Structures are given as C-alpha cells and as structure tokens.
Amino acid sequence: MPKGRRMLTWIVICVVLLFFVSWSRPAPLAAPGGINTLEQVTLGGVKQWISIRGENPDAPLLLFLHGGPGSANIAKLRIQTPELEKHFVVVNWDQRGAGKNFSPFAPASALTREQYVSDAHELVGWLKARFGVEKIYLMGFSWGTVLGLTLASQYPDDFAAFISVSQVVDFQTGERLSLEYALESAQKAGNERARQELASVDPAYSASDWQTQLGIQRKWLLAFGGVYHSADSFSHEIKMLFFAPEYSFIEAALWPLGSNRSLGQTWPELMGVNFFEEVPTLGCPVVFFVGRYDYNAPSSLTEAYYENLNAPAGKRLVWFENAAHDIFFDEPESLTREILSILEKK
Numbered sequence: 001m002p003k004g005r006r007m008l009t010w011i012v013i014c015v016v017l018l019f020f021v022s023w024s025r026p027a028p029l030a031a032p033g034g035i036n037t038l039e040q041v042t043l044g045g046v047k048q049w050i051s052i053r054g055e056n057p058d059a060p061l062l063l064f065l066h067g068g069p070g071s072a073n074i075a076k077l078r079i080q081t082p083e084l085e086k087h088f089v090v091v092n093w094d095q096r097g098a099g100k101n102f103s104p105f106a107p108a109s110a111l112t113r114e115q116y117v118s119d120a121h122e123l124v125g126w127l128k129a130r131f132g133v134e135k136i137y138l139m140g141f142s143w144g145t146v147l148g149l150t151l152a153s154q155y156p157d158d159f160a161a162f163i164s165v166s167q168v169v170d171f172q173t174g175e176r177l178s179l180e181y182a183l184e185s186a187q188k189a190g191n192e193r194a195r196q197e198l199a200s201v202d203p204a205y206s207a208s209d210w211q212t213q214l215g216i217q218r219k220w221l222l223a224f225g226g227v228y229h230s231a232d233s234f235s236h237e238i239k240m241l242f243f244a245p246e247y248s249f250i251e252a253a254l255w256p257l258g259s260n261r262s263l264g265q266t267w268p269e270l271m272g273v274n275f276f277e278e279v280p281t282l283g284c285p286v287v288f289f290v291g292r293y294d295y296n297a298p299s300s301l302t303e304a305y306y307e308n309l310n311a312p313a314g315k316r317l318v319w320f321e322n323a324a325h326d327i328f329f330d331e332p333e334s335l336t337r338e339i340l341s342i343l344e345k346k
Contacts, residue, residue: 024100024248027078031055035089038074038246041126043119044110049100050123051246053078054089060160060343061127061136062088065095065120065144069111069270070262072099072255073237075244080328081336087343088137093123095147097265100251102258111265113150113273120151124158137342139163142297142325146270149279156283156313161342165289165335166325169301170274175203178226179217181295185224194220205271211264218296226295229324236329281310287342288316289335291323 026038034055040047051074062084066072072094077084084090094101096119097111127136138159140148145167152162168174179201186194198220201213223232242252288306290299306317318338323330 024251025245026051026053027075027245029053029055030082030085034085041123043122043126044096044115046096046101046106046110048096048119048123049074049094051092052089053085053092055086057089059087059089061091061131061133063091063093063120063124063127063136063138065093065138065140065148066098067142067144068098068259068262069095069116069143069266070098070259071143072101072258073241073244074099074246075240076328079240080332081339083336084339087340089131091127093120095119095262097262098258099255100247102251102254102261104254104257108261108265111262113146113266113269116147117150117154120147121155121158124151124155128158135160137161137163139165139339140167141165141328142168143270145297146273149275149282152284152286153279153282159284161285161287162282163287163289163339163342164302165327166291166294166297167288167302167305168273168297169305170276171271172204172274174298174301175205175217175271177298177300178221178295179203181226181298182217182220182224185226186220189224194223205267210267211260214267221295225293225324227325229291229293229322229330231329275305276308280308281312282315283313285314286311286316287318287338289318289320289327289338291325291327291330292319292321293324296325 024038026036029036035052035057037052038049040049064077074092074094077090077092095116097106124136128134135158138148138152145164148162148164152159179198183195183198186198197216201217205214221227241247241255288302290302292299303317306315309315320327320331320334327335
C-alpha cells in the first residue's frame with residue numbers, strides 16, 4: 001500500500017475510534033412519548049451538561065443534586081429509582097468540574113460553594129422558564145444536600161419541597177463522629193491494621209496530607225458498613241458509571257480525576273459548614289431521608305438538626321432501617337415510595 005494511502009487509512013481509523021470513545025447519548029426511556037434529552041446549558045458563563053428525562057413532559061420537575069463534591073453520576077436515579085421517571089420530569093446536572101462537565105483546563109479556583117449555589121440557582125430559573133412552572137422539587141444527596149439546603153434557604157419560593165437524602169449538617173462534628181465509629185468498629189472486629197491506620201487520622205483534616213487521611217478514613221468506613229449497609233465496595237458504582245451511555249469512555253475514564261480535583265479544592269471550605277448556625281429556619285417544605293447506619297453523614301446529627309429546625313411550611317424525617325449513607329443503593333424501592341408519597345401529600 002502506498003505510504004500516502006496507508007497514512008490516510010490510519011487517520012480514518014483514529015477518527016472512527018475517537019468518535020466511539022467520545023460519543024454519548026441519552027439512555028432509552030421505558031415508555032415512548034416522553035422527554036429524554038442530554039444537552040448543555042450555560043450556567044455562570046460556562047456550558048454545563050444536564051439530562052432531562054420523564055415519561056410525562058407535563059409532570060412536576062425534580063432536580064437532583066449529586067454527591068461528592070465531584071461524584072457526578074447521571075445514571076444513578078435512572079438505574080436505582082427508575083419509577084421516578086413515571087411521575088416526575090427528572091433533571092440530572094453534572095456540577096461544574098465533575099463528570100461530563102470536567103475539564104483539566106478549567107480553573108479549579110471556580111470550584112467554590114458560592115459558585116455551585118449560583119450555578120444551581122441559574123439552572124432552577126432556566127428550568128422554571130423552559131417548562132413554564134413556578135416551583136420545582138429539589139433533591140440533594142450527601143454533598144448535594146449542602147448545596148440543596150443552602151439553595152432552599154436562600155430561594156425558598158422556588159421549591160415545592162426540598163428532599164434531603166443523607167443530609168450533611170456539621171462537617172467538623174460529623175467527621176469526628178464518623179472517625180469514632182470507624183475506630184470502634186475496628187476494635188470490635190479485632191482489626192489491628194485498621195485501628196493503626198485510623199489512629200493516624202485527624203478528623204479536622206487540617207494537615208497538608210489531609211486528603212490522604214480522608215482516603216484512609218473513608219476506606220475503613222466503607223469496610224465497616226458506614227457507607228453502604230449491604231456492600232463493602234464501590235464496584236457497583238464503577239459498573240454503573242462505565243456502562244452508562246450518557247458518558248463517553250473518555251468522560252468515564254476521567255471521572256476520578258474530576259472527582260479528586262473537586263474534592264481537593266472544596267473540602268477545606270466545606271469543613272466550616274454548620275447548618276445548626278447557618279440555617280436554623282427553612283421557608284419551604286422539607287423531608288429528610290435518613291439511613292439508620294449512616295456514618296458518612298452521621299444520622300444522629302441529621303436527627304438533632306431536624307428537631308431544632310424551624311420549618312413553618314412543614315418538615316418530616318423518615319428513617320430507613322436497612323440503609324447506611326447511600327439509601328438509593330440499600331433501599332431503592334422504599335426510597336422511591338417515600339419520594340412519591342411527597343407528591344401524594346402535595
């Protein structure tokens with residue numbers, strides 16, 4: 001084969017391969033006739049990806065705020081709580097710097113709590129205008145509850161309800177309780193390696209190697225059931241990510257880099273969050289879904305915050321007795337029923 005033709009062949013092969021590893025698309029809906037898009041919206045001057053899915057385009061809007069910071073997973077609700085798409089138009093947003101919205105060339109300095117809240121508020125306004133509604137439902141999970149509760153406290157009139165799944169309340173106290181649980185579990189299990197590794201962790205995470213220490217604590221918290229009550233690894237999360245058609249292979253492969261960068265940039269700021277002081281009163285209805293075995297965002301703090309929260313529009317706390325931090329994984333059917341019950345009560 002002539003040299004020029006051989007080079008052209010390799011160029012074509014590379015273009016085809018790049019197309020396949022870079023291509024993403026919405027997953028099919030369970031029923032035809034609904035809304036199912038994967039598109040970009042400009043938030044804070046930056047184009048950001050969102051997914052909009054629902055079997056009935058006229059159903060109430062539900063905006064989901066993922067965990068992390070940086071733990072984007074557009075497929076999570078579609079796979080673990082698919083029934084929601086029959087009753088809501090479900091909007092997933094990969095937050096700035098995470099998932100489909102990660103770019104190694106974007107400035108990490110933009111990853112601040114204030115910017116996340118500003119982006120989210122802009123997205124809520126865009127959704128309300130596009131669908132012609134006055135209020136939407138807002139649901140946050142883990143770090144997403146920090147963003148969600150902040151948003152709901154600042155703009156309560158935007159929301160029919162705030163649905164909190166595994167609420168983060170007070171980072172300093174929560175991390176201390178989480179470490180205490182991991183240490184107690186290591187001692188009960190007679191796991192000397194875990195005990196020694198955990199003994200080196202400072203729950204204030206103020207040292208230069210704080211991210212390494214946090215990784216050690218979370219490793220053993222996962223092993224001792226404080227993250228999932230029915231699993232001790234992240235294998236299902238990895239599978240869910242890499243088999244999600246919403247992500248290209250490149251986006252899935254870069255996911256850990258985006259997650260690590262988001263966490264590293266925002267965590268020091270988040271260690272100062274304390275909602276007992278910041279949000280003693282909430283102006284929209286709120287429901288807290290709490291896993292009995294949650295020691296990632298210790299459930300005892302959520303219960304205490306709920307008891308102290310002044311919520312004139314209504315508040316409710318629901319326990320999940322067979323769940324830890326990720327209720328979507330541990331009790332997906334029960335969680336779905338409770339979320340749909342919010343619609344019934346409205």
